[in-house]
Amino acid sequence: MCGPEALRQLRRDPVLQAVIRRIGPCTLRPVRREPYEALVRAIAHQQVHGRAAEAILGRFVALYPGHEFPPATLVLDTPVEALRGCGLSGSKVAAIRDIAEKAVGGLVPTRRVAARIPDEALIERLCAIRGVGRWTVEMLLIFTLGRRDVLPVDDFGVREGFRVATGAAAQLKPKELAAIGEAWAPFRSIAAWYLWRAADAAKASTYKPQ
Numbered sequence: 001m002c003g004p005e006a007l008r009q010l011r012r013d014p015v016l017q018a019v020i021r022r023i024g025p026c027t028l029r030p031v032r033r034e035p036y037e038a039l040v041r042a043i044a045h046q047q048v049h050g051r052a053a054e055a056i057l058g059r060f061v062a063l064y065p066g067h068e069f070p071p072a073t074l075v076l077d078t079p080v081e082a083l084r085g086c087g088l089s090g091s092k093v094a095a096i097r098d099i100a101e102k103a104v105g106g107l108v109p110t111r112r113v114a115a116r117i118p119d120e121a122l123i124e125r126l127c128a129i130r131g132v133g134r135w136t137v138e139m140l141l142i143f144t145l146g147r148r149d150v151l152p153v154d155d156f157g158v159r160e161g162f163r164v165a166t167g168a169a170a171q172l173k174p175k176e177l178a179a180i181g182e183a184w185a186p187f188r189s190i191a192a193w194y195l196w197r198a199a200d201a202a203k204a205s206t207y208k209p210q
Helices: 004-012 014-023 035-045 050-062 072-077 082-086 090-107 119-126 136-144 156-166 174-184 188-203
Strands: none
Touching: 004 188, 014 156, 014 188, 035 050, 035 136, 035 156, 050 090, 072 082, 082 090, 119 136, 136 188, 156 174, 156 188, 174 188
16 A cells, blocks of 8 residues: 555655654555455444454354354344344444445445445445444545545544644644645555554654654
8 A cells, every 4th residue: 555656745745754754664454354344343343442342343253153254144133132242232233233234235335346436435325324434434445445545534543643743732623634634645544544653652652753
């Protein structure tokens, strides 16, 4: 995703140039999953610590022996009580069942079909699913489908990374960062990745803006 052309473009911005110099090579690599699976995993991770979410997902997958990930049709045939027994809340069970239903019905596209759908069209389409918002679809676009030009300005970490990189006292509003980020097109996903890393490094006290 992050080739020489992307770095040349992003280094034209003095803020990102400094971030890239400090963070080093971009290691962003999408995980090749079907959108259905990525959305179910995203729901399981909502408002839960990462390890706890993975434990819940492990119990969920274990309900379906012989499957690397539970097919949507089987999820719809599973009693709600069994899904709740994995540690999923009632609202998450409802969201996962809606994702499964929409996958069977075709609203959630296969990876192959999704490749032909523009970013904003896919966001609008998938936000019709219970529990799925714009941020969730943006994460799908970046980390599952490998789209290079997505800037999730509602993400705290992205805005915090920009604040850290500029040494500002407060984060920009989403619309303000979106306006600045227009200059990073068509590689805004890579810019977001660098801003996430800047925020992470600041937490570890290893990143200091000039």
